[in-house]
Amino acid sequence: xxxxRTELMIRGLSxxxxxxxxxxxxxxxxxxxxxxAAEEKPKAAAPAETQASSSISAPLVKGTLPGDDPNAAxxxxxxxxxxxxxxxxxxxxxxxxxxVKDMIVRGLHDGTNVAILLEYADPTExxxxxxxxxxxxxxxxxxxxxxxxxxxxxxxxxxxxxWKNKDAKGVDMNAKGFGTLKIQDHQDVxxxxxxxxxxxxxxxxxxxxxGHPEEDTQxxxxxxxxxxxxAWDGKKDPSSGELKEKGSQKAVSxxxxxxxxxxxxxxxxxxxxxxxxxxxxxxxVLIRKLKKGQSA
Numbered sequence: 001x002x003x004x005r006t007e008l009m010i011r012g013l014s015x016x017x018x019x020x021x022x023x024x025x026x027x028x029x030x031x032x033x034x035x036x037a038a039e040e041k042p043k044a045a046a047p048a049e050t051q052a053s054s055s056i057s058a059p060l061v062k063g064t065l066p067g068d069d070p071n072a073a074x075x076x077x078x079x080x081x082x083x084x085x086x087x088x089x090x091x092x093x094x095x096x097x098x099x100v101k102d103m104i105v106r107g108l109h110d111g112t113n114v115a116i117l118l119e120y121a122d123p124t125e126x127x128x129x130x131x132x133x134x135x136x137x138x139x140x141x142x143x144x145x146x147x148x149x150x151x152x153x154x155x156x157x158x159x160x161x162x163w164k165n166k167d168a169k170g171v172d173m174n175a176k177g178f179g180t181l182k183i184q185d186h187q188d189v190x191x192x193x194x195x196x197x198x199x200x201x202x203x204x205x206x207x208x209x210x211g212h213p214e215e216d217t218q219x220x221x222x223x224x225x226x227x228x229x230x231a232w233d234g235k236k237d238p239s240s241g242e243l244k245e246k247g248s249q250k251a252v253s254x255x256x257x258x259x260x261x262x263x264x265x266x267x268x269x270x271x272x273x274x275x276x277x278x279x280x281x282x283x284x285v286l287i288r289k290l291k292k293g294q295s296a
Contacts, residue, residue, distance in 0.1 A: 053083060054081075056081045056105050056257070057259055057261060058078070058114060058259065059079075059108060060109060060111060060260075061110055064110075065108055065113055065115040065205060067192075068190075068203075070117060070119075070192060070202060070203045071196075071201060074108070075106055078117070081105050081106075083256055084101070085100045085102060085229070085251040085253055086251065086253070087252075088230075088248055088250050090145040090178075091146075093248055094249070095250070098231075098251035100122065100231040100233065101121070103118055103231065105117065109208060109221075109260045111208075111221075113208065114208050114260060115203055115205045116203070117203045118201070118231075119199060119201045119202075120231055121199050122195075122199070122200050122233055125195040127166035128165065128232065129233065130162065130163060130234060131163050131193070131229070131231045132160055132229070132230040134146075134159070134161075135217035135225060135258075136159075136217065136226045137156065137157040137213075138214075140157070141153055142155060142156035142158050143155060144228045144254050144255050145178065147176045148177040149177060157174055157176045157215075160172075161189045161191065161206070162191075163192075163193060163202050163204065165195075168192070169190070169191060170191030171187070171191075172186070172188050178248065186210075186215075189204060189206045190205045200231075208260065219258075221262040222261065223259065224258070224259050225259075226255045226256070227256055227257065228252070228254065230250050230251065230253070231250060231251045232249075232250045233251075
């Protein structure tokens with residue numbers, strides 16, 4: 001009788017433990033489908049170019065960032081976000097109509113550097129065409145108009161990445177209100193533009209962490225930061241020779257959000273693999289002991 005009970009237990013364990021292993025494997029398969037943590041901002045699907053967005057998601061990529069190639073194929077793997085642009089009307093000299101109506105933005109990072117691609121329509125390529133990206137610096141809430149103090153906003157420093165076609169380079173600047181724009185002593189930003197078929201593509205690159213938190217926005221993975229954009233149509237008026245847009249005459253956006261995505265977390269896979277190993281080890285040890293007891 002004892003021998004029969006032992007054989008029944010062995011057969012039972014032989015059936016139960018594999019089922020446990022299968023259950024763990026199924027749970028492992030569903031790990032990538034788990035929702036984001038409650039404290040994280042939910043991510044929407046990549047929007048179409050005609051649909052307004054609220055944030056940019058910059059995935060982590062392996063290999064070299066396309067910092068010197070706005071047309072690199074890898075940009076197609078980055079989700080695009082589209083933001084409305086408006087004429088700058090907060091500060092003289094104002095313009096009531098701007099050439100750039102929408103800004104399409106993509107981002108990538110490699111864990112050390114970040115690359116942000118701006119794309120927008122401009123009917124003509126001109127030497128004074130220009131574009132810029134703006135970030136808040138520190139904890140103070142800054143107005144999107146160069147950090148200008150306003151009735152509802154105290155104002156704070158902003159970090160501006162600037163590019164002009166004829167200069168063919170990026171410039172790292174700061175401001176804390178209109179008329180305070182200043183080029184930094186240290187330059188961390190690089191930029192390159194490419195024009196084709198009535199559209200500009202301008203890519204900006206910079207280290208995620210520059211070591212200058214008082215002047216530069218420090219970008220950490222998995223966190224949201226504020227971001228804004230500007231563009232200038234550098235076409236000259238044929239009669240007066242004046243630039244159509246210059247200085248405060250430009251297209252601008254409000255503040256939106258930028259996020260450098262964190263590396264994938266494989267912790268759940270490791271724990272599941274350990275659980276499978278423990279289950280198999282438990283089955284082996286227990287059956288061996290039962291067989292020894294049966295032979296005794």
